[in-house]
Amino acid sequence: MTRPYLPLNALRAFEAAARHLSFTHAADELNVTQAAVSHQVKLLEERLGVALFKRLPRGLMITAEGEALLPVMRESFDRMADMLERLEGGEVRDILHIGAVGTFAVGWLLPRLARFQVRHPLIDVRISTHNNRVDMASEGLDYAIRFGDGAWHGLEAQRLFDAPLSPLCTPRLAETLRAPSDLFRQTLLRSYRESEWSHWFTAAGITRPPARPCGITFDSSLAMMEAAVQGVGVALAPPRMFARQLGSSQVLQPFDIHAALGSYWLTRLKSRKPSTVMTTFANWLLEEVRLAYGSEA
Missing domain, CATH: 3.40.190.10 (Periplasmic binding protein-like II)
Incomplete structure (x- = not known):
C-alpha cells in the first residue's frame, strides 16, 4: 500500500500558526505572506476533512483536532531538526x-x-x-x-x-566559629529541605538542636553558596560540589563534621x-x- 503524500509546507504552516495562534505571526516566522500560510492550512484541513482552527476576528483558536495534531508535528519537526544537525558537516x-x-x-x-x-x-x-x-x-x-x-x-x-553536608562560610565568619554552638548566633542558609541543619547539629553532638533553625531558605544550592560568598550567612552544603570556592578561599569549612543525607x-x-x-x-x-x-x- 502506497503511503499518502505528506504536504510538508502545509504541516509546517499549521505548526507555526498553532504556536502563535496567528497566521500573520506564522508568516513572519516562515518568511512568506499571511495569505500563503492561510492557504496552506486550508489545504491541510481539506485534506484531513477536519477544521484545525476557528477563525476569530482577532486571531485563531485551535480546535480539538488541531490540539491532537500539534504535539505530533512538534515532535516530528524537532526530530528532523536533530537529524539534520547530526548530519551537518558530513559526520553523523x-x-x-x-x-x-x-x-x-x-x-x-x-x-x-x-x-x-x-x-x-x-x-x-x-x-x-x-x-x-x-x-x-x-x-x-x-x-x-x-x-x-x-x-x-x-x-x-x-x-x-x-x-555529605557541612557548614561553609567566608574566612571572616569562620574566625568567629570556635564550636558548633557558635552557629546559633549566625544567619543559617539552607536548601528547601527543612531538617538539614537539625541533622548536622545532631552529628556535631548537640543533642537538642533547634527544630527549625532560623535563617534563609533557597531553592538552589548555587544561589545559597553565592549568598555565603557575599557574607550573608553560613551555608550548609556539600563541600565536594564547591571545591573551586574552597580552593580559592572564597569560603572555608570551619568544622570537619558532616551530615550524610543522600x-x-x-x-x-x-x-x-x-x-x-x-x-x-x-x-x-x-x-x-x-x-x-x-x-x-
Missing part, C-alpha cells in the same frame, strides 16, 4: 540529553566534561539543570542526575557518590533501553567517579 553526530541538579552540573560535571568531549567528539551533550524535580519522559532526557536515596518510581538508579544518582527511565551513546556516557561518568573518589564513592 549523536545527541545526548542530560538533566542534572544545578549544583552537580556546575560544581562537578562541567569541570570534567571537556575530557568526555575530547574522547568522544561526535557526541553532543546537551545539559539542562533542575532542582531535583524532573519529568524525564516529557523533557526527552536520556539521563537525569539527582540527589536523594535512589528510590524514584519508574526509574533505574545507579549510585554515583555521597555528598547521594547523587544517575537515573534513567526503566522503560528506556540504554542506547550505545547512553552507555558510553554512563561508563565515562562512573570512571570519573572512581578517579575522583576510588572506593569512597
Whole structure:
C-alpha cells in the first residue's frame, strides 16, 4: 500500500500558526505572506476533512483536532531538526540529553566534561539543570542526575557518590566559629529541605538542636553558596560540589563534621533501553567517579 503524500509546507504552516495562534505571526516566522500560510492550512484541513482552527476576528483558536495534531508535528519537526544537525558537516553526530541538579552540573560535571568531549567528539551533550524535580519522559532526557536515596518510581538508579553536608562560610565568619554552638548566633542558609541543619547539629553532638533553625531558605544550592560568598550567612552544603570556592578561599569549612543525607544518582527511565551513546556516557561518568573518589564513592 502506497503511503499518502505528506504536504510538508502545509504541516509546517499549521505548526507555526498553532504556536502563535496567528497566521500573520506564522508568516513572519516562515518568511512568506499571511495569505500563503492561510492557504496552506486550508489545504491541510481539506485534506484531513477536519477544521484545525476557528477563525476569530482577532486571531485563531485551535480546535480539538488541531490540539491532537500539534504535539505530533512538534515532535516530528524537532526530530528532523536533530537529524539534520547530526548530519551537518558530513559526520553523523549523536545527541545526548542530560538533566542534572544545578549544583552537580556546575560544581562537578562541567569541570570534567571537556575530557568526555575530547574522547568522544561526535557526541553532543546537551545539559539542562533542575532542582531535583524532573519529568524525564516529557523533557526527552536520556539521563537525569539527582540527589536523594535512589528510590524514584519508574526509574533505574545507579549510585554515583555521597555528598555529605557541612557548614561553609567566608574566612571572616569562620574566625568567629570556635564550636558548633557558635552557629546559633549566625544567619543559617539552607536548601528547601527543612531538617538539614537539625541533622548536622545532631552529628556535631548537640543533642537538642533547634527544630527549625532560623535563617534563609533557597531553592538552589548555587544561589545559597553565592549568598555565603557575599557574607550573608553560613551555608550548609556539600563541600565536594564547591571545591573551586574552597580552593580559592572564597569560603572555608570551619568544622570537619558532616551530615550524610543522600547521594547523587544517575537515573534513567526503566522503560528506556540504554542506547550505545547512553552507555558510553554512563561508563565515562562512573570512571570519573572512581578517579575522583576510588572506593569512597
